[in-house]
Amino acid sequence: MSALTYQDCVECIDIIFACAAEDGGLPVCAAIVDSHGDMVAFGRMDGAPMRSVVLSRDKAHTCIYMDRDTHVFRDMMTENGFQLDWFNNPHLTGLPGGLRIVPNSGCVGAIGLSGRSAEDDQVLAQLGVNHLKAKLDG
Numbered sequence: 273m274s275a276l277t278y279q280d281c282v283e284c285i286d287i288i289f290a291c292a293a294e295d296g297g298l299p300v301c302a303a304i305v306d307s308h309g310d311m312v313a314f315g316r317m318d319g320a321p322m323r324s325v326v327l328s329r330d331k332a333h334t335c336i337y338m339d340r341d342t343h344v345f346r347d348m349m350t351e352n353g354f355q356l357d358w359f360n361n362p363h364l365t366g367l368p369g370g371l372r373i374v375p376n377s378g379c380v381g382a383i384g385l386s387g388r389s390a391e392d393d394q395v396l397a398q399l400g401v402n403h404l405k406a407k408l409d410g
Contacts, residue, residue: 276306276373276381280407281313284400288385289317291399300387300396301328304373304404307380309336317387324386330363331370331384331397337361339379342370343394369393371401375408 281304292300299317301324306312309332316325331342338345346366348354356364368390373381383404385397 274377274380274408276304276312276404276408278313280404282315284383284403285313285315287403288396288400289315292317292387292396297392298388299324300385300393301325302396302400303328303332303384304400305329305332305336305381305384307336309333309382312381320387327365327367327386328369328384330365331367331386331393332382333363333384334365335370335372335382335384336379337364339372341372342366342384343368343390345370367393369397371397373401373404373408375405377408380404380408 285302288302299320301316301320304313334342349366369385371383372379383397383400385393
């Protein structure tokens with residue numbers, strides 16, 4: 273497989289949600305976009321707040337638009353004294369939880385995860401990235 277498929281992305285979200293439900297933490301939202309930033313799959317756990325819907329999508333979008341994970345984008349902005357509004361894109365965010373999906377074939381998309389602490393969002397997003405990379409490199 274060299275591109276993300278809807279079925280694999282839904283399976284990925286199911287795995288993330290199962291892990292999130294198992295640990296008893298707050299509900300999350302997950303968005304997966306392709307290499308052009310177009311939505312492939314989205315999921316919202318029961319009880320996840322509306323802000324997590326928007327943030328998960330924006331985290332995935334940022335990864336593709338800026339060609340880097342959101343925490344790396346945040347660090348770049350901080351180190352260089354950049355402000356988000358300079359990029360003229362209201363969907364960019366430096367909040368952790370946005371990760372590019374980069375198997376051996378190159379970047380094929382990104383996952384945005386929102387609903388918990390920055391660290392938890394990052395861990396759950398990485399779970400999804402690992403799953404999809406295994407499928408793609410399989």
